[in-house]
Amino acid sequence: MHPANKPLQYKIAISSISQHVFDVELEIDNRQYDTLNLSLPTWIPGSYMVRDFAKNILQICALNEKGNTLAIEQKDKQSWQVSTEGEKTIIVYKVYAFDLSIRAAFLDSEFGFANGTSVFLQVDEFKDQPSDVYMVEEGSPASWHLYTAMPGKQIDERGYGHYETSSYADLIEHPLLYAQADTISFEVQGIEFKMVLAGGHNADLERIKTDLEKICQHHLKLFGNDLGIKQYVFQTLLSESDFGGLEHTHSTALLFSRNDLPGLAQRDTMTDGYRSFLGLCSHELFHTWHVKRIKPKTYLTPDLSKECYSEQLWIYEGFTSYYDDFSLLRSGIISKESYLELLGQTLTRLQRTQGRKVQTVTQSSFEAWTKFYKQDENAINGIVSYYIKGAVIALCLDLLIKQSSKHIYSLDSVMRFLWKHYGKELSGTDDNVIQQVLSDGLGLDLSQFLHSALYTTDELPWQALLDEFGVTTHFRARTGIKDIGGKPSQTSDNCIDLGMAYSSEPAGILVQQVTNNRAAEKAGLQKGDRLVALNGWELKGKSLETELAKFELGQKVPLTLFRRGKLKQLDFTVYPAEKDTIYLTIENEELAQHWLG
Incomplete structure (x- = not known):
């Protein structure tokens, strides 16, 4: 690259709020190429699904320094070629932004x-070159500020102005949030943490600050403060009932329900919703080390134009899913009982997933692009989540390592080894990295367990391991469709097996998912069936479980339904609910202390 080239210059502004459009201008000080190739990623790191962000580019044109039009040709769904004649080139385009998620704009x-993958075109010839980024105030309401972790060079009090990044990969690591928002700020070990809450709320900010600070302290204590960053931002989009998170190197984007944040009147109460919010914050912050720095080799310089496969997602999302809630316990934010409730819910989800008998966790990781991120009505029968099974594998490893080393080591030891040898060095991990860390780093041989856990569909030994640490597993029947486990049953009613997920509609009960070898599947039900009557009586506004519980076990009950507009009648046999719901209790405090203490 010619050393005299200036950085690329991006300018982004709000074009129309009502039309949901951003204006972007890209200036390329080109003196050496007769053609330039532009592209937009087809996926965003951390979310393994082809999303084709380029579909939201509404208009695009190319100009030279004098304002004359240059030829620009679209080469495929996400790339363009510009004939520059070796001159300075300006690309002007509009981006439609109406995807309320943390993956797009x-x-x-x-x-x-806006994520950078949605709004900033890559210049392929200059992708490793620094860029200047100008956040333009024009079009933004006077009350809005611009929040980002992107390094600022000359910015005003509202966050608008001149920023800079070191490369295109760095550019897309800093999402932009425009809002009239509340902010929470605090410092831990020299890092300034900021939470931005946009979208309106009635939350107790001081409580959130206190709890969030404990989470940050825990993670920094686990890994050490050698990230090389001075600022970290939790960019939080608040809505009615959405949920999501996506990690970045210096920030995270969160999407959460404002209704689940704690109010001042709830100061002494840990609600399920607030606990979930703190777990989400913990999860995404953990990724700052474990995904953004420690990562598979294939993701060191990923090709964002197509799928990038790895069988290691169980390590990255699974381990993080173990530590997110475990960190809340170790930070003193939640009690042991509260943590065991969350773990019981995780184990319940795994137990209810018939796909655990079909797909291995490494297959789940590799096939995330087509199976996990594109789940259909048969997902519960055909796939296992690398988040959930990965978290249970992490639990088993933590307990096995403690046992095998006589409590000298734990999974913490593995995490610190990964950080020291792979994260700090950005060297990337191989598929057998956990086996290597255990053997070379800790002197432990858990290869037999890992082979079974990773490459077979055999059941994991979590129950026996918990028992050895003084924690007893209880299995019970599900009490209803909203029963997610983690707690003892609060009802003595007869529990009936459904083996399906459904929603109550004005015109009946709509079947959404059917589990293999359970009552619904045995009766012949399938997704899309609209159940309207049981034993001749209308089902509208009624609970299917409650109505079925009125019949004797083994009895065949006529079930009337519509299937694609055709009236049908099936016999639904009343079976007792399977005991696939789990809760945990501490039976030996001394043994449990070795794990939960």
């Missing part, structure tokens, strides 16, 4: 949000 009257 969104703009309405409440706030604006």
Whole structure:
């Protein structure tokens, strides 16, 4: 690259809030190429699904320094070629932004949000070159500020102005949030943490600050403060009932329900919703080390134009899913009982997944692009989540390591080894990295367990391991469709097996998912069936479980339904509910202390 080339210059502004459009201008000080190739990623790191962000580019044109039009040709769904004649080139384009998620771009009257993968075109010839980024105030309401972890060079009090990044890969690591928002700030070990809450709320900010600070302290204590960053931002989009998170190197984007944040009147109460919020914050912050730095070799310089496969997602999402809630316990934010409730819910989800008998966790990782991120009605029968099974594998490893080393080591030891030898060095991990860390780093041989856990569909030994640490597993029947486990049953009613997920509609009960070898499947039900009557009586507004519980076990009950508009009648046999719901209790405090203490 010619040393005299200036950085690329991006300018982004809000074009129209009502039309949900951003304006972007890219200036390329080109003196050496007669053609330039532009592209937009087809997926975003951390979310393994082809999303084709380029579909939201509404208009695009190319100009030279004098304002004359240059030829620009679209080569495929996400790339363009510009004939520059070796001159300075300006690309002008508009981006439609109405995807309320943390993976793309969104703009309405409440706030604006944009990931770089949605709004910043890559210049392939200059992808490793620094860029100047100008956040333009024009089009932004006077009350809105711009929040980002992107390094600022000259910015005003509202966050608009001149920023800079070291490469395209760095550019897309800093999402942009436009909003009138509340902020929480604090410092831990020299890092300034900031939480931005956009979208409106009635939350107790001081409580959130206190709890969030404990989480940050825990993670920094686990890994050490050698990230090389001075600022970290939790960019939080608040809505009615959404949920999600996506990690970045210096920030995370969160999507959460404002209704689940704690109010001042709830100061002494840990609600399920707030616990979930703290777990989400913990999860995404953990990824700052374990995904953004420690990562598979294939993701060191990923090709964002197509799928990038790895069988290691169980390590990265699974381990993080173990530590997110475990960190809340170790930080003193939740009690042991509260943590065991969360773990019981995780074990329940795994137990209810018939796909655990079909797909290995390494297959689940590799096939995330087509199976995990594109789940259909048969997902419960055909796949296992690398988040959930990965978390249970992490639990087993933690307990096995403690046992095998006589409590000298734990999974913490593995995490620190990974950080020291792979994260700090950004060297990337191989598929057998956990086996190597255990053997070479800790002197432990758990190869037999890992082979079974990773490459077979055999059941994991979590129950026996918990028992050895003084924690007893209890299995019970599900009490209803909303029963997610983790607690003892609060009802003595007869529990009936459904083996399906459904929603109550004005015109009946709509079947959404059917589990193999359970009552619904045996009766012949399938997704899309609309159940309207049981034993001749209308089902509208009624609970299917409650109505079935009125019949004797083994009895065949006529079930009337519509299937694609055709009236049908099936016999639904009343079976007792399977004991696939789990809760945990501490039976030996001394033994449990070796794990939960």
